[in-house]
Each structure stands twice: as C-alpha cells, then as structure tokens.
Amino acid sequence: MGCRESGEDYYKIVNIHIYKNLDELKDLLNKYIYHKDHIIIIVGYMKIIYRGRASSEADYARRLLMIKPDGTLLIHEARGRDPVNWQPPGSICSFGIENQELKLRCQRQQYNEEVIVYFKDLFHIGVAILDVSNFFEVKGVERDIVDQIISTGLPIDRNAKLVGKEISTPHGKIDLVYINNERNIMYIIEVKNEKAGVAAVDQLRRYVEYMKQHSRGRNIIGVLIANGISDEAIKLILTYDFIFLNIRNLRIIKRERKLDTYLKDSSVNSLSS
Amino acid sequence: MGCRESGEDYYKIVNIHIYKNLDELKDLLNKYIYHKDHIIIIVGYMKIIYRGRASSEADYARRLLMIKPDGTLLIHEARGRDPVNWQPPGSICSFGIENQELKLRCQRQQYNEEVIVYFKDLFHIGVAILDVSNFFEVKGVERDIVDQIISTGLPIDRNAKLVGKEISTPHGKIDLVYINNERNIMYIIEVKNEKAGVAAVDQLRRYVEYMKQHSRGRNIIGVLIANGISDEAIKLILTYDFIFLNIRNLRIIKRERKLDTYLKDSSVNSLSS
DNA sequence: CGTGCCAGGTGCCCT
DNA sequence: AGGGCACTTGGCACG
Incomplete structure (x- = not known):
C-alpha cells in the first residue's frame, strides 16, 4: 500500500x-x-x-x-x-x-x-x-468443455472417432461429429455451457435432420451435452430419441466413474440432471 | 452551469x-x-x-x-x-x-x-x-413492431384475422397467428427487429411444423418479418416456402404503397432487403 | 421462481 | 465487412 x-x-x-x-x-x-x-x-x-x-x-x-x-x-x-x-x-x-x-x-x-x-x-x-490486461484466463466456458470432450473422448461411446469440429451446415455449425464405423453410427454433438432450453434441442435437431439427408444410410444420433436442462427440453429430447448428458456427470465420470457405467446410461437415454 | x-x-x-x-x-x-x-x-x-x-x-x-x-x-x-x-x-x-x-x-x-x-x-x-430515472422511453423494439402489425393488419393478406399473440408451443412462443378462413390459410408470424439469420428461419420453421401437426387440413404459411436477412437465411426461406417481409418495406407500404402491391410481392416471396 | 425470449445486446472467430 | 454463435449473457414478462 x-x-x-x-x-x-x-x-x-x-x-x-x-x-x-x-x-x-x-x-x-x-x-x-x-x-x-x-x-x-x-x-x-x-x-x-x-x-x-x-x-x-x-x-x-x-x-x-x-x-x-x-x-x-x-x-x-x-x-x-x-x-x-x-x-x-x-x-x-x-x-x-x-x-x-x-x-x-x-x-x-x-x-x-x-x-x-x-x-x-x-x-x-x-x-x-487504466490498463488493458492481455493475460486474462477464463475457464469453464463452452470452448473448454468441447476441448475436454475431445481430449477424453466421447463418454457414451469410446470407440467412436472424432471426425469433425465446428462443421458448417446451412443451419449453423455443428460443435462435434463422432463416428463409430463398426456400428455405423454418427453422433452429432451440441454442447451448451448453460442450462439447455427448447432452442438448444431444436438447434441439435436441425443439425441431425440435415445430416440425415446428407449421410445416407448412417445411423444418426443427436447428443446434447449441457449444464442442466429444462422440463420442456427433456420432453423434446425423448421425442426425437436424442441423448442428453449433463456436464456435471461428465466431470464426475471423468474423475471417478468407470466408462462401462456410461455406456449403460447412454443406452437408456440417461436424463439425470 | x-x-x-x-x-x-x-x-x-x-x-x-x-x-x-x-x-x-x-x-x-x-x-x-x-x-x-x-x-x-x-x-x-x-x-x-x-x-x-x-x-x-x-x-x-x-x-x-x-x-x-x-x-x-x-x-x-x-x-x-x-x-x-x-x-x-x-x-x-x-x-x-x-x-x-x-x-x-x-x-x-x-x-x-x-x-x-x-x-x-x-x-x-x-x-x-446517482439517480434512478424512472421515465425512460424506448421506441423501435420488437414489441412496437408487433403492435404496429396488429393495428395495421397483416400486409400480405388484409382479409386474415388475428387469432393469437404469443402463442405457447413446446418449441417456444409464436409471435402472431393470423387466419384467413375463406382461403383456409393460417399464417405463422415471426418478428425480428434485427437482421434475420438462419436461426430465425428455423425458429419459424419449428413453429410451422408444430402447427401443421396440430391444425389438420389447414394451409400453414410461415411469415418472417425482420429488419433485413442474411443470404443463407434467404435460401432457407425459399426452401421452406416461407414468406419474408422486410420491416423497412412494411413501413414504406404503410405510408405510401398500396396493399395490392404487397399481395403481388408476397405471392412471389418478395425478398427485397 | 423457473422457462422462454428479446436486446440498441456485445464480443469472438471464421470466411 | 458479413455471418454465425457463445456469453458469468442481462433483463423482462409470463405461467
């Protein structure tokens, strides 16, 4: 002082x-x-x-x-x-x-x-x-969550390979795309750092529908990864047969839970919020 | 001073x-x-x-x-x-x-x-x-544009009657709904005060699709009213057979142009920006 | 109070 | 420069 x-x-x-x-x-x-x-x-x-x-x-x-x-x-x-x-x-x-x-x-x-x-x-x-501080760290934003998923792999299917990031479509950019060739499944991933509402599910939906038209024969599965989800959004997730993953669980899983548990959860559209 | x-x-x-x-x-x-x-x-x-x-x-x-x-x-x-x-x-x-x-x-x-x-x-x-000034006027927001449309009528179909405002659906709230009973047409109106992007068109699209499933037999027409529109959004408008109205034209029309001109424009999906 | 959605959004990144 | 989108979005209005 x-x-x-x-x-x-x-x-x-x-x-x-x-x-x-x-x-x-x-x-x-x-x-x-x-x-x-x-x-x-x-x-x-x-x-x-x-x-x-x-x-x-x-x-x-x-x-x-x-x-x-x-x-x-x-x-x-x-x-x-x-x-x-x-x-x-x-x-x-x-x-x-x-x-x-x-x-x-x-x-x-x-x-x-x-x-x-x-x-x-x-x-x-x-x-x-006043200053302009150049070095200003921010952690926990969507970018970091995406990076974490990339580095640790897709929790619901560890055999899936990352094939794209920020994929541009006429409906917008898809955060992440994974493919499991053996099971002929393509995962369309949308990540939200915040609580997901109906708009987030519909954003995912338009990506999925677009990819269904442009990836003939493949099984397309929409995956929403978000920090919680609203009731209406859950209903839509079920309606469209999408998968919802809570970020909180993502982190816990990464640290403590085993991957087998994930796969089991994902197969029943785990909606734990 | x-x-x-x-x-x-x-x-x-x-x-x-x-x-x-x-x-x-x-x-x-x-x-x-x-x-x-x-x-x-x-x-x-x-x-x-x-x-x-x-x-x-x-x-x-x-x-x-x-x-x-x-x-x-x-x-x-x-x-x-x-x-x-x-x-x-x-x-x-x-x-x-x-x-x-x-x-x-x-x-x-x-x-x-x-x-x-x-x-x-x-x-x-x-x-x-410091003060908290209670009286603070703001004009030109979406609310006012919606009100203007309500008071002056739907420009593309003057015979259509307003049947709903802020209609809640699982996909969100529809700004305005008009019906022309003679022609058996329902207009789903989405208003944006800003330049419309793909998200705005898709927002309208999910309303239209929802209403198509819940208003059997009626002709559903999606109408996007916005302050300009992006190129990709125009493509989507054409893809979905929606109608785009520029707010600027709305105002001009209201003051100078005749309604007949509007109807003609609308029938060809006028996209003047 | 949660949910949804607009905003004079702003900021960031990409083409 | 324009477009698409996240943001510790903030803020409001409504059920």
Whole structure:
C-alpha cells in the first residue's frame, strides 16, 4: 500500500472551478478523448438523447459517464449492471457547447447511431489511466468443455472417432461429429455451457435432420451435452430419441466413474440432471 | 452551469492520505455500501479472482471499480463496453483486509459465484450519489413492431384475422397467428427487429411444423418479418416456402404503397432487403 | 421462481 | 465487412 503519491499520476481530478468558461473546459476534455489509456469520468446532472436502432430520451438526472480511449461511451445510473445508455467501441465522441451547456455527442458509423448528452451541472470530472490486461484466463466456458470432450473422448461411446469440429451446415455449425464405423453410427454433438432450453434441442435437431439427408444410410444420433436442462427440453429430447448428458456427470465420470457405467446410461437415454 | 458548489454534495472524494491505517478506510467503505443511491468508485492497481459459472484470474493492473447500492459490481479496463469482471445486482459485497492489502469480496447467492479483488494501490476513491430515472422511453423494439402489425393488419393478406399473440408451443412462443378462413390459410408470424439469420428461419420453421401437426387440413404459411436477412437465411426461406417481409418495406407500404402491391410481392416471396 | 425470449445486446472467430 | 454463435449473457414478462 506504499506508493499513494505515485497514484496521482494515474488519476487526475479536473478542477471544474478553475475553468472560468465552458470553452476552456470543453477544449480540455476534447484533448483527453482518445488519449492512450485515458478514461474520462464525469459525474453530473445530465440529459441523454439516443437515436439509432431504437431511440430514447432521459431527462436530467444525476448519472456517471465514462469515455474510454477506444471510443466506448458508458452512462450509468444508481442501479443495474448495464448502462442506461452507451456507445460501443469505435464511436466518435466530441464535446461542444449548446445553450451555455456542455454537450457531448458520440456517433457510431455502423447503424447510424448517436448519443447526445447535455450537462446542466458537473459534480466531478476525473481522468484515469487504466490498463488493458492481455493475460486474462477464463475457464469453464463452452470452448473448454468441447476441448475436454475431445481430449477424453466421447463418454457414451469410446470407440467412436472424432471426425469433425465446428462443421458448417446451412443451419449453423455443428460443435462435434463422432463416428463409430463398426456400428455405423454418427453422433452429432451440441454442447451448451448453460442450462439447455427448447432452442438448444431444436438447434441439435436441425443439425441431425440435415445430416440425415446428407449421410445416407448412417445411423444418426443427436447428443446434447449441457449444464442442466429444462422440463420442456427433456420432453423434446425423448421425442426425437436424442441423448442428453449433463456436464456435471461428465466431470464426475471423468474423475471417478468407470466408462462401462456410461455406456449403460447412454443406452437408456440417461436424463439425470 | 450554476450550482457547482452544491455539486460537492453529490460527489465526495475519499482522501486516501487521511486514513493512517487500512482498517479505518475499510470501515468507511463498508459504511458506504448499500447506502441509498451511493456509488463507490475506486481507481486502483488491483488483482481479480472470479469463481462461478466460469472462472478467471486477472493479475494486478490499473482498473476502475464501481459498487452500486443494488449490489452491482463493475470492474472496467481501458477498452470495451463490457466490464472485465462484474457481479449482477443482488450480490453481497464487503471490504476486508488480507496481507495488508485492501480486499473486496462480492458474492452472489444464485450460481454460488464470487469475485474477489485485492488492491495493491489506490489512486482515487469517490462516492457519487446517482439517480434512478424512472421515465425512460424506448421506441423501435420488437414489441412496437408487433403492435404496429396488429393495428395495421397483416400486409400480405388484409382479409386474415388475428387469432393469437404469443402463442405457447413446446418449441417456444409464436409471435402472431393470423387466419384467413375463406382461403383456409393460417399464417405463422415471426418478428425480428434485427437482421434475420438462419436461426430465425428455423425458429419459424419449428413453429410451422408444430402447427401443421396440430391444425389438420389447414394451409400453414410461415411469415418472417425482420429488419433485413442474411443470404443463407434467404435460401432457407425459399426452401421452406416461407414468406419474408422486410420491416423497412412494411413501413414504406404503410405510408405510401398500396396493399395490392404487397399481395403481388408476397405471392412471389418478395425478398427485397 | 423457473422457462422462454428479446436486446440498441456485445464480443469472438471464421470466411 | 458479413455471418454465425457463445456469453458469468442481462433483463423482462409470463405461467
């Protein structure tokens, strides 16, 4: 907790009182926009107008506004994870003055969208220097689950060979395709890191139907691997004679259970959630 | 731009130097958590550990952290619209000390998730009082498009009568259902405010197939109304003999074009995008 | 409260 | 740049 003093290099408070007119302030703020790693933070009493894919107006209220050097605009209120208004990276922001009020306009080429903010009052302006941490590990996402399956093999049929990954079809991309040549079976695998709903089953279904038309004679089995499943989705799984595997069981199996147990489970469409 | 002084009521800078030990600072910050409308803002050099549905570790770097009174946690870096780590509303946050570092733990009951932040250095701490603006108009969303269709009628068949809205099926909810009794036609309408992809067509397809099985004898026609459409989606539309209507044309038609033109378009699966 | 689904989704990766 | 899709999706509305 040592170097508090050096910290001042990384957060500069813009003393609003110093600027006797808005022009100076406006120019200063415009200078900070797009400065490498410089984030402008404004807490104030502001009105917001957004026009684009949708449109909105928000009357004057106390809000927190941030502008990042990549052109991101964020406006937050007292609640909620998402900003009430925003502009994604790549938008072009600039400060101006209108009717003796500080004004911010952020435009986005794509979608022809813009956010305009009018500041009736400013409570705090700061400029922070932030990092972009390159190394940021994430584990447990779908990618990792797919990788795990690839490395450990298809639990329901260890003799099946992986023949494809991210297979493109007109209906979308199939996560994994396995084939057991002896039994003449093709497994179409769809992986969901989240709880599966009806949409996930139907996504699998359209892959299976497509492959049935393009892989003549082969036995096609749809396999949904997900982190739980909804009741309606289970009904569809049974209707289509698909197989559902819970990720939780996948992990347990990998560590403790024997493969024979799996094969038994799979043959009766184990639906343990 | 008058009341700058009063603005100080809405943004309080926590002078880090005053607090001779971390204990005092920790207690102060904990007092501000969940204070009505009080948002804690910390710019500092911090390390983040997240464990939950996924998991991640981010080494020490300069970041901006916010805690909202509803239990929202946001941690931003220099780029991107989304925070690098967060906790949605409803999580429980508290400051502590570990290894002579300030430490923040935010837990979320649901999903058993937690974010832990270690602060090696603090550059700025502020407490802002923000509003929750109740009145926030949004126009142009799908809901409004559906309403517009309901009020102006189905453009491709003005004689069709609306018989259902948000019809639940095992495959999901159908946006709109129209019936023309004279021609014995049922229209299944799916509306997308955005550009339609293959998923949208397949969503419509599963509704149509379901209704074909549950509405014996009737002619079922799938209608996709969207803001543009991708090439692959067009192919599927043609494959399934569906009808695509561009929202843009919907609006134009409503204002300028005559209905006869529509009917002609629809009969040839107008795909103007 | 779970289920389903839209969103100004955003971000990522691939063609 | 466009398309397809996952996401700690978040958020809402409905049964």
